[in-house]
Every structure is written in structure tokens, then in C-alpha cells.
Amino acid sequence: MPDTMSRRRAMLHETRCQTCSLSSLCLPLALAVEDMGQFDAIIRRRAPLKKGEPLLRQGDAFTSVFAVRSGSLKQVTTEGNGNDQLTNFFLPSELVGLDGIDEQHYPGSVIALETTTVCEIPFDRLDLLSEELPELRGQLYRSMSKELRDDRRMMRLLSRKTADQRLASFLTTLSDRFRRRGYSPYSFRLSMSRADIGNYLGLAVETVSRILSRFQTQHVVAVSGREVNILDMPALISLAEEEQQEISPG
Numbered sequence: 001m002p003d004t005m006s007r008r009r010a011m012l013h014e015t016r017c018q019t020c021s022l023s024s025l026c027l028p029l030a031l032a033v034e035d036m037g038q039f040d041a042i043i044r045r046r047a048p049l050k051k052g053e054p055l056l057r058q059g060d061a062f063t064s065v066f067a068v069r070s071g072s073l074k075q076v077t078t079e080g081n082g083n084d085q086l087t088n089f090f091l092p093s094e095l096v097g098l099d100g101i102d103e104q105h106y107p108g109s110v111i112a113l114e115t116t117t118v119c120e121i122p123f124d125r126l127d128l129l130s131e132e133l134p135e136l137r138g139q140l141y142r143s144m145s146k147e148l149r150d151d152r153r154m155m156r157l158l159s160r161k162t163a164d165q166r167l168a169s170f171l172t173t174l175s176d177r178f179r180r181r182g183y184s185p186y187s188f189r190l191s192m193s194r195a196d197i198g199n200y201l202g203l204a205v206e207t208v209s210r211i212l213s214r215f216q217t218q219h220v221v222a223v224s225g226r227e228v229n230i231l232d233m234p235a236l237i238s239l240a241e242e243e244q245q246e247i248s249p250g
Contacts, residue, residue, distance in 0.1 A: 035133055042129060044120040049073075049112040055096065058109045062100035064120045068092050071116025072191040077108035086199040089113075089192060091177055095143050113191040158202050166201045167211045168240035171221065175230060186233070190226040215239070 044064075048071075049055060055066060058078055068090050075088040075096075087108055090096050096118070100106040130137035157166055179185035190197070194212075198205040215221045220236050222229040230236055 035135070038129060038133065039136065042122060042125040044122065046118050046120050049116045049118070051112055051114050053112050055110040055112065055116075055118060056106050058106060060106050062097070062104045062106055062123070064122050065095050065097040065126065066110075066118040066120055068094050068096065069117040069119055072113045073110050073116055074113055074192060074196060075108045075110050084199070086196055089200070092181055095147075098144055098147050113196075163201075163203050163207050164211055164214070165240055166203065167197075167208060168215075168236055170197065170201060171228065171230065172233075172237055172240050175233070186230045188228055190228060193226075 046066075055073060058076075070092055072092075073090045073096065074086055075090070077085050077087050079085055090110070096110055097106060099108075101123070126136075126140070130140055157169055161169065174188070174190075175185040178188050192200075194208045195205045197203075198208045201208070203211075212221070212223050215236075216223060218235070220230070220232045220239065222231055
């Protein structure tokens with residue numbers, strides 16, 4: 001047992017931004033090599049989260065932001081009526097917790113969808129370091145701007161698009177996120193369940209399944225369990241963008 005714990009600590013200790021394959025997508029991407037060490041020194045390496053384990057809980061005091069190193073997470077907000085609303089998914093290199101800065105507490109619980117590792121970045125130390133390193137501050141601002149843009153895109157998706165458009169948009173966006181991380185944009189595994197996807201998109205799980213079946217009949221995608229293969233990307237993009245009256249009802 002001690003040997004196992006020692007190996008685990010050694011593995012966490014050896015994880016460094018300079019050797020991380022995601023550094024070109026994460027906060028350090030704007031930093032010069034000589035500045036990377038300063039950023040690396042403020043990071044806390046966390047033990048891996050198991051599937052279903054919370055990274056943080058709704059209402060916890062805001063102290064840190066987290067960079068996803070591997071795996072994936074979902075953010076769930078419990079509303080006043082007791083209903084859970086899934087508000088975000090996080091993939092490798094993405095930052096978790098930026099929405100806690102304003103009110104100084106996290107507005108939702110963040111839960112691992114699979115075995116997941118994160119780097120914890122204490123925000124007070126990040127704030128101080130960003131004063132010394134303008135490039136780091138700029139990248140932090142860009143990350144915040146992206147989160148605002150994604151939130152607005154999601155609002156448009158839920159308020160203006162049909163069920164087919166929502167799911168097609170979800171798949172094309174996910175494809176693009178995988179592409180930017182160096183993975184195949186055409187074949188990928190969904191770490192989230194269909195119930196999670198439905199909650200996120202404001203659709204019943206039966207509707208999600210029915211639309212996926214329709215997309216398969218149209219030879220746009222092939223789905224086996226959680227494995228997704230996009231067969232016709234232009235057609236999927238067209239489904240996401242075409243006018244509402246042209247879409248079959250969900």
C-alpha cells in the first residue's frame with residue numbers, strides 16, 4: 001500500500017505544464033518558456049476523480065479554478081423547485097469554476113462523468129501572477145470571454161431552435177471541441193448519457209433517442225451505444241442550421 005501511494009504521489013509530482021500535451025490549449029499557451037515555471041509553481045495536482053465523484057458542490061466557497069487534464073465533467077445546478085439543470089460539459093484543457101468569481105461561490109455542482117484528472121489553480125495566486133505576466137492575464141480574459149460566448153450560444157440554441165437543430169448543433173460543437181484537442185472530429189465516444197444530453201438541451205430522453213434514430217436513417221451519423229460516427233458532416237451542419245419549418249418535429 002505505501003508503494004502504491006508513493007507511486008501516485010510521484011505521478012502527480014511529475015505532471016508539469018511544460019510536458020503536458022494540452023499546454024497549447026490551456027492557460028499557459030500564451031506564456032514564454034521562461035515564465036512557465038512561475039505558473040507551474042502555483043498549481044496543485046489533484047488525485048484522479050472517479051466517475052460520479054464531485055469536484056465541487058453547488059454553494060461551495062469560490063477558491064480556485066480547475067483545468068481539466070483528462071476525462072470529462074458535467075455541471076449541474078439545483079434550482080429552487082428542486083429540479084436539476086445540467087448547464088455545462090467540460091473536456092480536457094477547459095477551465096472549470098470561472099462562473100464562481102462574481103458571487104464568490106460556485107453556482108453548480110461539478111461531477112466527473114468518467115475517471116478525470118484536473119489541475120487546481122488557486123485564484124488568489126493566479127490573480128497575483130497575472131499582474132506580473134500580462135500574457136497570462138490576457139489568456140484568462142479570453143477564457144472568460146469564451147465562456148460568455150458559449151453561454152449566449154446556448155441561450156440561442158434553447159430559445160430559437162427545434163429539437164433536431166439542438167441535437168445536431170450539440171454534435172457539431174462536440175466534434176469541433178474534439179478536433180481542437182487533436183482527436184478525430186468524426187468518431188468519438190460520448191462520456192455523457194442520453195439523459196444528460198436531453199437535460200442539457202431541454203429535451204426528453206425519448207426525443208434524443210428518436211432524433212438519433214432519424215439521423216441514422218438519413219445516413220448522417222451512425223451510433224452504437226455511446227460511440228458516435230459522423231458519416232456526413234456537411235449534412236449534419238445543414239441540419240443544425242436549416243430553417244425551423246424545414247425540420248421534422250421532435
